[in-house]
Amino acid sequence: MTMSLLHTTDLTLTRATGERVLHDISLRIAQGERVGLIGPNGAGKTTLMLCLTGVIRASAGAVQMDGKPVTPGGFHPDMGFVFQQAEDQLFSPTVAEDVAFGARNLGLSGAVLDRAVATALDRVGITGLADRPVHHLSGGEKRLACLAGVLVMDPRLLLLDEPSAALDLRNRRRLIDLLRGMDQAMLIASHDLELVLELCPRVILIDAGRIVADGAARSVLGDAALMARHGQEVPHSLIYHARVDHAHPRHIV
Ligand SMILES: Nc1ncnc2c1ncn2[C@@H]1O[C@H](COP(=O)(O)OP(=O)(O)O)[C@@H](O)[C@H]1O
Numbered sequence: 001m002t003m004s005l006l007h008t009t010d011l012t013l014t015r016a017t018g019e020r021v022l023h024d025i026s027l028r029i030a031q032g033e034r035v036g037l038i039g040p041n042g043a044g045k046t047t048l049m050l051c052l053t054g055v056i057r058a059s060a061g062a063v064q065m066d067g068k069p070v071t072p073g074g075f076h077p078d079m080g081f082v083f084q085q086a087e088d089q090l091f092s093p094t095v096a097e098d099v100a101f102g103a104r105n106l107g108l109s110g111a112v113l114d115r116a117v118a119t120a121l122d123r124v125g126i127t128g129l130a131d132r133p134v135h136h137l138s139g140g141e142k143r144l145a146c147l148a149g150v151l152v153m154d155p156r157l158l159l160l161d162e163p164s165a166a167l168d169l170r171n172r173r174r175l176i177d178l179l180r181g182m183d184q185a186m187l188i189a190s191h192d193l194e195l196v197l198e199l200c201p202r203v204i205l206i207d208a209g210r211i212v213a214d215g216a217a218r219s220v221l222g223d224a225a226l227m228a229r230h231g232q233e234v235p236h237s238l239i240y241h242a243r244v245d246h247a248h249p250r251h252i253v
């Protein structure tokens with residue numbers, strides 16, 4: 001059996017209030033695999049990503065990356081987490097300094113560091129923004145700067161929280177094309193189901209902190225009854241269109 005890149009067993013998170021936010025989440029992500037994470041607001045997508053990356057500690061269960069336990073609070077350069085709010089991630093005066101931060105944590109310095117930063121900026125196509133103050137970036141540029149800031153550490157798994165939120169169509173398309181060209185494994189939390197369909201052969205649906213479906217994207221996203229039970233809709237491109245002036249068969253749910 002090939003070893004999974006990421007492996008969780010019975011991950012559970014109970015808040016101090018007693019509210020259980022994640023219930024027995026067991027999942028595996030293989031090397032290079034792209035997985036969509038969908039579910040209604042408050043389902044636990046962001047919280048799950050925070051647990052996977054050790055930003056918050058689960059109450060029970062375990063996370064392993066490449067067979068090694070992920071320790072809460074530790075430095076895990078193998079996992080690149082791109083936050084939903086770019087403002088939570090960017091904090092250095094300039095884009096280049098922000099991107100350099102993670103690489104410096106890896107011990108890079110001097111010309112090697114400069115080269116790593118230049119490569120990361122080039123990969124996301126924002127070389128021209130290197131010296132720009134981070135608060136002078138547009139929303140789309142901020143998202144790309146965050147992505148460069150994790151790519152500089154050469155992670156094997158990218159965790160992207162609502163990556164297309166607040167992007168215009170051109171920037172959304174750029175991001176999709178960019179991600180499609182990368183060979184890292186990815187977990188992509190999104191309400192943008194067309195983006196998920198384009199990028200992820202596999203989808204995990206969570207609701208109220210539990211995995212309710214984990215399978216081929218087309219089977220999960222195309223299951224109208226399942227999707228409706230969890231507040232979702234089958235994405236437009238999976239609905240059969242017999243005519244150009246079509247009606248959508250919502251009654252099948
Ligand atoms: N810092 C926090 N403290 C307490 N509860 C939180 C916090 N962040 C999120 N929650 C709650 O945890 C649950 C899961 O939230 P979240 O992971 O953000 O969901 P999603 O990303 O799927 O929208 C929700 O009930 C939310 O209200």
Ligand SMILES: [Mg+2]
Binds near residue numbers: 046084
């Ligand atoms: Mg969220």
